[in-house]
Amino acid sequence: MAKKKLSADILDELHHVIVSRKGDNPEESHTARLFSKGVNKIAQKVGEEAVETVIEAVGGSKEELAAESADLLYHLLVLWEARGVKPSDVWEALEGRKGISGIAEKASRIKY
Secondary structure (H helix, E strand, O other): OOOOOOOOHHHHHHHHHHHHHOOOOOOOOHHHHHHHHOHHHHHHHHHHHHHHHHHHHHHOOHHHHHHHHHHHHHHHHHHHHHOOOOHHHHHHHHHHOOOOOHHHHHHHOOOO
16 A cells, blocks of 8 residues: 655644534544633643653654654644634745744744
């Protein structure tokens, strides 16, 4: 069996799955359970996954880093959906940064 070619489109596909499970039974769907707990709990989960990703980056294996990164991306997509952010919004923000120095882009942000 030929291996499927993977690309960034997988994130859009994952987003569609997340949206489709948003209203499912929280007893049967982890995604629905996250939504039922609200944005604060989802954001907390993103933070936990980010820490686990950093731990694997510093001392873990390449495979564990990839697995934790996948968990982080999944939870980030759930958070985006909970807050009404579509992946295309993020892709557009990234597109707008093309050709701009990261230092210049950061300096252009409004400071509070």
